[in-house]
Amino acid sequence: MIPELLRWLEERTGIPGAVRAFFSEEIPASAGWAQAIGSVVLFLFFIQVFTGALLAFNYAPTPGEAYRSLNYILREVPGGRMVRGLHHWGSSLMIGAVVLHMIQVFLYGAYRKPREATWMVGVALLLITLGFGLTGYLLPWDNRAYWGTVVTTEIAGQAPLAGGYIRKLLGATGGVGAVTFAHFYALHTILLPIFAFLLVALHVYLVKRHGVSPAPFENRPKRKFFPEQVFRDTCAIFAVFAVLFFLAALAGAPLEGLADPTNTTYIPRPEWYFLFLFELLKFFRGTAERIGSVLLPTLAVALLFSIPFLDRSRLRPVTQSTFALAAVALSLIVGVSLTVAAVATTPHSTGPDPAEAFSTAPSALVSGARIFAANGCAACHSINGVGGSLAPSLNGVSQRHSRAWIAQHLEDPKSQTPGTIMPQFDLSAQDRDLLLSYLLSLPAK
Amino acid sequence: MKYPVPTNRRGFLSAAISGLVAAIGAGLGFVALPYLFVPSRQPGQEGWTDAGELSNLEPGTPSEIAFARLRIDGWDASALKASAWLVKQPGGGITAFSPACTHLGCAYRWSRAQNEFQCPCHGSRFAIDGRVLGGPAPRPLDRYQVKLAGNRVWLGPIEPSEALRS
Numbered sequence: 001m002i003p004e005l006l007r008w009l010e011e012r013t014g015i016p017g018a019v020r021a022f023f024s025e026e027i028p029a030s031a032g033w034a035q036a037i038g039s040v041v042l043f044l045f046f047i048q049v050f051t052g053a054l055l056a057f058n059y060a061p062t063p064g065e066a067y068r069s070l071n072y073i074l075r076e077v078p079g080g081r082m083v084r085g086l087h088h089w090g091s092s093l094m095i096g097a098v099v100l101h102m103i104q105v106f107l108y109g110a111y112r113k114p115r116e117a118t119w120m121v122g123v124a125l126l127l128i129t130l131g132f133g134l135t136g137y138l139l140p141w142d143n144r145a146y147w148g149t150v151v152t153t154e155i156a157g158q159a160p161l162a163g164g165y166i167r168k169l170l171g172a173t174g175g176v177g178a179v180t181f182a183h184f185y186a187l188h189t190i191l192l193p194i195f196a197f198l199l200v201a202l203h204v205y206l207v208k209r210h211g212v213s214p215a216p217f218e219n220r221p222k223r224k225f226f227p228e229q230v231f232r233d234t235c236a237i238f239a240v241f242a243v244l245f246f247l248a249a250l251a252g253a254p255l256e257g258l259a260d261p262t263n264t265t266y267i268p269r270p271e272w273y274f275l276f277l278f279e280l281l282k283f284f285r286g287t288a289e290r291i292g293s294v295l296l297p298t299l300a301v302a303l304l305f306s307i308p309f310l311d312r313s314r315l316r317p318v319t320q321s322t323f324a325l326a327a328v329a330l331s332l333i334v335g336v337s338l339t340v341a342a343v344a345t346t347p348h349s350t351g352p353d354p355a356e357a358f359s360t361a362p363s364a365l366v367s368g369a370r371i372f373a374a375n376g377c378a379a380c381h382s383i384n385g386v387g388g389s390l391a392p393s394l395n396g397v398s399q400r401h402s403r404a405w406i407a408q409h410l411e412d413p414k415s416q417t418p419g420t421i422m423p424q425f426d427l428s429a430q431d432r433d434l435l436l437s438y439l440l441s442l443p444a445k
Numbered sequence: 446m447k448y449p450v451p452t453n454r455r456g457f458l459s460a461a462i463s464g465l466v467a468a469i470g471a472g473l474g475f476v477a478l479p480y481l482f483v484p485s486r487q488p489g490q491e492g493w494t495d496a497g498e499l500s501n502l503e504p505g506t507p508s509e510i511a512f513a514r515l516r517i518d519g520w521d522a523s524a525l526k527a528s529a530w531l532v533k534q535p536g537g538g539i540t541a542f543s544p545a546c547t548h549l550g551c552a553y554r555w556s557r558a559q560n561e562f563q564c565p566c567h568g569s570r571f572a573i574d575g576r577v578l579g580g581p582a583p584r585p586l587d588r589y590q591v592k593l594a595g596n597r598v599w600l601g602p603i604e605p606s607e608a609l610r611s
Contacts, residue, residue, distance in 0.1 A: 083477070425492070
């Protein structure tokens, strides 16, 4: 039965043969755990595509609404916190895995002829990965997202000659708003994924075409991809997935207050993998700032692209490539110290994180908030800047009115405030108590 | 069918690979399946809306009223235009019919000449108390919950009517 089915499929599609050829590809006997990192990167890319698609099911891609819908995902959709956690931490792990993969390929000298194109496509994929990080950062539309992107677009505006034009293209001339948001959303979910898929396909094709790079003076016979190397790849992927799963489940993902362009106390910081660039800026003042924001990063990317053409030396074993090891060590030391310096100079944030506050709040207050949501109070009243503007904000309502006053106000609004448009709410005594406790707990803002 | 027992290194590695892949699939499924297929928690009650004055209602003549109604839809709470057919009953009570025909949701209207509600889509007909008089409608007209506060009518959630048993 099964052999017949396979034969049928083979004749019609050739897929079983292609799968067999994929797994029986010959690889150098020297291939080992280091060569599994590339597979981990590919796995994380698919995780990001999958969790990103899931998020899009319940996400409204416009400023303001984006924040509300993300709150909806976190609080109302089953598994929503996990999906967002996986996407958030997946991006960080992806950056880490990409950098490790690049270091490994660099140390093994795997960019040498005929693999120059594979390396350059890889550098392009690194830039696309960073582009994903940059554009995705804005999409929660909280303060972190808003202020981080304000700084990013200001930096883009510093580019020589084209700066002002680039800022216009990003829709960020008058500050970060609806146009920038739509641009970033389209980049993050449509254009970058298309380029990423095409370049990943090209990258994998080139790896398959040239084969895994052998170690120098390798004379052991080649082995098949299956089972040893497939086992190593799967183990590495599983380990990374386990870490990702627990990060998402235990650490969650930050969601701060709704983006507030008038908030002058907010201290913007980029995502950790951009911190070294952020810190680099501090070394330059005035117009020289462009050296740190534009010139050095551009030179670094140009250097990465041209590595296969700069290094014409013979292939040496990793342990003897002193220059390559020194270059990697130096880059890591510089990158890590800049990052550590940036973290050390970041002032501690003061306010509690709303998403965390939600999960640690007493359950009575959470029930009160649900009654608030169920009765549509937010259509007119706002809390922490979220909600309608027809009626007063409810932050700090405890300083303006007593519990009894609010109770009476809910039952018969006009008796307390003649001429008010506030409708009556006939709540059960229990629901009313829960709602009152919630309202009185709201801090002044 | 008998499965081959992994006795050699190759067999063991194959089994381990399958097991790890299955574990990753289970982890993703554990998150994605509820996310996609378990409906999210909905706010229980849609609240009451002030739908207008009672005094301009004539007994025996349905009157269509339009009002703004709060709709909570996922993360979105917005005031939507809604309407109802109000009927003042001889006893003084008020019935408020949902404006959607129970057949396929078209908007029906009141025919003064025939003294009945008529749906323009497929010809369903309803009496002034919502009973089906003819056409494909499977059940009487759905009603809003109604509360009277002084001279004003308050409308609550729409309650689907029970199919009439003959």
